[in-house]
Amino acid sequence: MAGAHSYGEYTTHLRELTADVASGRSVLHHRLLASVDGEASEQLRRLVPLDYRRQVGAFFTPAPLKQRVSDLLRSRGSSERYLDPTCGSGDLLLAASHALPIRESLKETLEEWTYRLHGWDINSEFVEAARHRLFIAALLRHGWDGQKRKRWPVADISAYFTNVVTKDGLEALKEQEAFVGHIVLNPPFHVVSSPLSRPWTTRPTSAAALFTHQAAHHLADGSYLTAILPDVLRSGSRYSSWRTQVDKILRRCSLDTYGQFDEHADVDVFLLDAKVTRQNPFQTSSEWWDSGDSAEVSFRSVNDFFSVRVGTVVDNRDPLDGPEYPFARARDLPSSGEISTPTRRRKFSRRVFEPPFVLVRRTSRPSTSQNQPRLSGVLVTGDGPVAVDNHLIVASPRDGSLKSCRTLLEVLSSRTTSEWLDNRIRCRHLTVGAVREIPWLV
Ligand SMILES: C[S@@+](CC[C@H](N)C(=O)[O-])C[C@H]1O[C@@H](n2cnc3c(N)ncnc32)[C@H](O)[C@@H]1O
Structure with a gap:
């Protein structure tokens, strides 16, 4: 997409970083650390115009929220596979990677993470950044300190993270009960009119409501969904029917009223953590707020x-x-x-x-x-x-x-x-x- 084209400058930086590592040149350790931390968001704000970020809801998960998600995923033990249907430059996939083990060699870890980490985004520049960042995260987990190595054990970086691809997440989520594993989600929050069937409203609605609903349907029974969502979905009366629909498929494990997303996005969010239990006819659901x-x-x-x-x-x-x-x-x-x-x-x-x-x-x-x-x-x-x-x-x-x-x-x-x-x-x-x-x- 044209609007995120300028993010290419940062993607190029990441590509050069991983190419340097691959060819055995030394790289400053702090540059590797920055690349898997807040740098991707800083560069997003610097390079991509705010109008476009708003248009596609590109606000990457800040470090404290990422940490919450990561703690939550790790407390549950690692899932077979993780999917982020709007992965941006991969912050939630990085959080998911913390729940994954590493293997004896970097190559084995990369192979396993490639199978287990899935991500989609409509912006190819973000997708490429996500792949490089996951690669660097694996390097760091293997103790890579940025210093020269005689032999680089991984020949072709592009062979990894092939399930992180450019795709329209809403379209791809249409397939019902297709994914066994854990969806992590920080979707766009803007209001959209969508041709998709929306049993909770006929009016334009929050893209976050659409993505969550579709993600729940996309998951097989017994799978999990962890989502960062705008508070209006939890507390607004116009989303009460959406909550009823979602409660038909999801059993909420926890609801964490987090507060303001970050200092750059003045919207309050909550963290929904839920398990897909559509087979349970006796399911009763409580309010989405604690009385x-x-x-x-x-x-x-x-x-x-x-x-x-x-x-x-x-x-x-x-x-x-x-x-x-x-x-x-x-x-x-x-x-x-x-x-x-x-x-x-x-x-x-x-x-x-x-x-x-x-x-x-x-x-x-x-x-x-x-x-x-x-x-x-x-x-x-x-x-x-x-x-x-x-x-x-x-x-x-x-x-x-x-x-x-x-x-x-x-x-x-x-x-x-x-x-x-x-x-x-x-x-x-x-x-x-x-x-x-x-x-x-x-
Ligand atoms: C709020 S950001 C979150 C990115 C990432 N999940 C994170 O937590 O940092 C939302 C992302 O959704 C992407 N996006 C918007 N519409 C999309 C769609 N229909 N399919 C897939 N991705 C989409 C945007 O490009 C943006 O990267």
Whole structure:
């Protein structure tokens, strides 16, 4: 693909590195180490335009996440084969190689790893980089320190890692129950419309949802899937039907809410680790979030005391007609506390809200510090109906009282709620469902 062509500069560097080793020239050890670490991602950011990286979702797995995957794979003992259907320059295959043994000679190790490591990517430059990096990883595992050797034991590097190839992963995954082993996956996250059948939606959907669904179908019973996925798949209401579909094939072994992907990609991810058990008719599945201790203590939630809805005004789209009302917008509100009536006004012809009520901003980052609550509400106390922008969530007390609203402010800003919410939903856009479920701990 043209967009990743410029990555060829780095692939050439890797090719020269392995050629130097093959011909017995000495190579600086730290250059070998860098090539199997973060260098491939750094070079991706330097050489491939951000627009193109976004278009194909090319964000290679950073070292800490790679380590998590590697620990997880090793804890399970090595699988017969590993496949990464969107392998990029091979970071997850490198993580998988840590779970593989080495043999007496480098040649034997390379032969075995060639059989056991499979990878696909639409970008040939990434695929070639992945093959060279796996080769260097095998060298390092055999204690290669970069110094001159009299005789190089491997004649033809291109004979190895022949199952790491340029291919459209989604197409190739269509074959059902074809792979016995372990799929490792960090797919593109962008939203796509795809001609593939998607039993969970008819609308454009996350490529990550598509890849995971196809990967689960591609695996034979008893095989495993470990995937790095955007948090919206775990916690978003629009993916609840996707979760139901996936639960029909996969038994989740663990769900690790990891947090932000890395400092360059501001998206929260989780690690799904699951086993294919489509033969189990009695399979029941739990929620994709841990309801935690608080849910055991409190059987009541915000929904028992408040009617929670999204504001109804789409400011740049809704016509200025109908009666004029005070108009609440997120950017005009204080960060917390109480106000009487918003001073901005607007005409509006649909649903408005009668105070008292509590407004909650829909964007909320997972908490980064113990002292900073993730949520805070603003209580609107005034008389007369208010039009509310759709970037705000409106919580109206079922008993109509100011007292309940003030209790809600306390509940929202409590440490317990922040912790509960970080577990329940890590993506920035709060859902009404998540706010309704907040445990009512007072
Ligand atoms: C998020 S990156 C992950 C790369 C690698 N698995 C890792 O963890 O570092 C996603 C990769 O998917 C590739 N990709 C996008 N669409 C694809 C498709 N239809 N088939 C195969 N690979 C694809 C991109 O080129 C990119 O390298």
